[in-house]
Amino acid sequence: xxxxxxATAALLVCMAxxxxxxxxxxxxxxxxxxxxxxxxxxxxxxxxxxxxxGRPDFLDLALVYALMNFIGTIAVMKFTRFNDLAGMExxxxxVY
Amino acid sequence: xxxxxxDVLLWFFVVSGSLFLIIGGIGILRFPxxxxxxxxxxxxxxxxxxxxxxxxxxxxxxxxxxIKLVMLLLFLATTSPLAGHALAKAAYMRGLKPMxxxxxxxxxxxx
Numbered sequence: 001x002x003x004x005x006x007a008t009a010a011l012l013v014c015m016a017x018x019x020x021x022x023x024x025x026x027x028x029x030x031x032x033x034x035x036x037x038x039x040x041x042x043x044x045x046x047x048x049x050x051x052x053x054g055r056p057d058f059l060d061l062a063l064v065y066a067l068m069n070f071i072g073t074i075a076v077m078k079f080t081r082f083n084d085l086a087g088m089e090x091x092x093x094x095v096y
Numbered sequence: 097x098x099x100x101x102x103d104v105l106l107w108f109f110v111v112s113g114s115l116f117l118i119i120g121g122i123g124i125l126r127f128p129x130x131x132x133x134x135x136x137x138x139x140x141x142x143x144x145x146x147x148x149x150x151x152x153x154x155x156x157x158x159x160x161x162x163i164k165l166v167m168l169l170l171f172l173a174t175t176s177p178l179a180g181h182a183l184a185k186a187a188y189m190r191g192l193k194p195m196x197x198x199x200x201x202x203x204x205x206x207x
Contacts, residue, residue, distance in 0.1 A: 003110040010114035014121030029187040037137045059164040070175035
């Protein structure tokens with residue numbers, strides 16, 4: 001259906017722009033933001049592509065990807081904050 | 097397809113969602129500093145994603161698919177503001193300064 005084709009094209013253009021920002025991004029937080037946004041668009045792309053190809057079963061993959069994307073973002077952010085994924089021994093600032 | 101009303105609603109929601117996605121993408125690419133880039137990322141994660149998923153709901157032909165779409169909507173609605181907030185707080189605690197007043201004018205002069 002043409003609406004889904006249009007949405008897929010918009011998503012691909014938007015993902016390309018987000019990818020450019022994740023490569024250019026001056027700070028590490030810009031890159032994390034761009035990659036998180038890219039992940040959300042990937043979820044939408046999987047969902048829309050499922051409807052475009054007439055098989056909405058792809059939605060299961062979209063659900064799993066949405067959860068993994070969130071956990072991945074939090075994990076990368078924790079790593080940039082503490083330089084460690086296990087604990088906060090290396091932290092010198094106050095934590096709350 | 098079913099009723100013409102449903103078709104029109106599907107087109108409206110999917111096209112406006114795509115429009116918000118494009119707007120957010122341009123914003124992420126063009127905005128001057130990190131804290132202002134959180135705003136377009138929030139636009140894509142909320143308005144773009146929600147409108148697109150609501151549009152997909154009009155195309156689903158079984159309740160099962162609709163329930164999955166509602167779950168996807170709820171996940172996105174919970175996780176993306178959380179991730180945005182945590183990201184802004186992490187950047188602020190790390191000491192990243194927001195770009196204010198004079199810096200913005202200098203940035204605009206560079207273009």
